[in-house]
Each structure stands twice: as C-alpha cells, then as structure tokens.
Amino acid sequence: TQLLEQSPQFLSIQEGENLTVYCNSSSVFSSLQWYRQEPGEGPVFLVTVVTGGEVKKLKRLTFQFGDARKDSSLHITAAQTGDTGLYLCAGGSGNTPLVFGKGTRLSVIA
Amino acid sequence: SQTIHQWPATLVQPVGSPLSLECTVEGTSNPNLYWYRQAAGRGLQLLFYSVGIGQISSEVPQNLSASRPQDRQFILSSKKLLLSDSGFYLCAWSAGTGGVFDTEAFFGQGTRLTVV
Numbered sequence: 001t002q003l004l005e006q007s008p009q010f011l012s013i014q015e016g017e018n019l020t021v022y023c024n025s026s027s028v029f030s031s032l033q034w035y036r037q038e039p040g041e042g043p044v045f046l047v048t049v050v051t052g053g054e055v056k057k058l059k060r061l062t063f064q065f066g067d068a069r070k071d072s073s074l075h076i077t078a079a080q081t082g083d084t085g086l087y088l089c090a091g092g093s094g095n096t097p098l099v100f101g102k103g104t105r106l107s108v109i110a
Numbered sequence: 111s112q113t114i115h116q117w118p119a120t121l122v123q124p125v126g127s128p129l130s131l132e133c134t135v136e137g138t139s140n141p142n143l144y145w146y147r148q149a150a151g152r153g154l155q156l157l158f159y160s161v162g163i164g165q166i167s168s169e170v171p172q173n174l175s176a177s178r179p180q181d182r183q184f185i186l187s188s189k190k191l192l193l194s195d196s197g198f199y200l201c202a203w204s205a206g207t208g209g210v211f212d213t214e215a216f217f218g219q220g221t222r223l224t225v226v
Contacts, residue, residue, distance in 0.1 A: 006153075031212045042116075042200050042217030043154070088153065092212020097144065097169075102153035 002027040004101035012107040021104040023089035024071040031092040032072040079108045112137035116201045116218030129188040133201030142206035143184040148198040196225045
C-alpha cells in the first residue's frame, strides 16, 4: 500500500514569513499533485510535478519533486492570509487512483 | 468548460435511514468518477471509483454503495445509515482516457452528512 506522509500536520505563521511543507513516501510515484482546500469546500488543484528534481513555481508557491520521485515539498514565500488552508499532496501511479496524504493545515495570521 | 455538481450541500439524517448523494459532471465525456470521504479537515479516503457506466470499484468495504447509471452521473447510497457514516463526502472527476488516473482531479463542493 502506497502511503504519503505530510508534515507538519499544523502550521501557524505570521503574514510575510516563509514556510515549507513536506510530502514523503517510501514508494515511487509517476507524478505528485498538490491541492489546496478551504473549509467547507472541495480541494482545488494547484500543480503536478512529474520529473525527478522538477521545480515548478506558481506565483509565491514553489513545488519540488524529489530526485527519486518519492517526496515533494511546497515552499511559500511571504505568506499571505489568503494562503490559509489545508494543503494536500497526492501521488499518482498511472493505473491506480491518486493516493492522498492527510494534509498540512496552514494558518497565516495577519 | 467542465463543471461538477454535487448535492445536497448539507444533510442531517437519522440512524437507519437511507442515503442518496448525487454528482453530475458537465462538459466532458467518459470521465473517471470518484467518491471520497474526509474526516474533520483531514485527508481524503477513497470510497469508490468508476471508469465507465456500470463499472464500480470499491476501496473500502462498508455500509455504502455506489452506482453510475449514466456516463456523467455518480451516486453514493446507503440502505441504512450508521453514526459512523457522518462526514464530509466529496465527488470528483478526472480525465480518464485508457484507465489513466494521475491526471488532475476536479472536486465538487462536498456534502456535509450528519447522522443523528
């Protein structure tokens, strides 16, 4: 069974600070996706990384896929209150449904 | 453009009552469809997925069932609800060419089910 461990589970920071959250597994994935979810809503897709070592940027968010395609990180620069939410990573293996981590709940305080 | 509709948004049901949650997708054909349950703001537990009409795969054997009577319609059901069925239920779709699953998933707004 493929599992994705996300850390930290909870993170509370001041507006303007930088942060990194992690998504780790002992399994290799063909792709890694990131989603953000706000309370009472469904997750919203952010990005997919597919190549080992790949880095993608989405405004102030930087996503990296590990060289061995077993882990990923999300770095947010100068966090804003609008970044508050639950960040979920999901691993893809092609012929089986996505495996989701339990998420990192981020709270950005003004 | 593609859209996904899921209803109702909230539901309070007594123990032992039946359940029917419906999800429809517009603007795409032959999607992969999914039902997830999410506990208290945490990760997503995959309950069922479908690659085509009448094709249902169950990930977690429990008090629920799913059906796909039409290409873009996915229904989650229960004959008798348990207290433990309470949770946030999410329907999702992804492009499903050739049984590939790791394309991005699009989620509905979710249904908050409380069994009392």
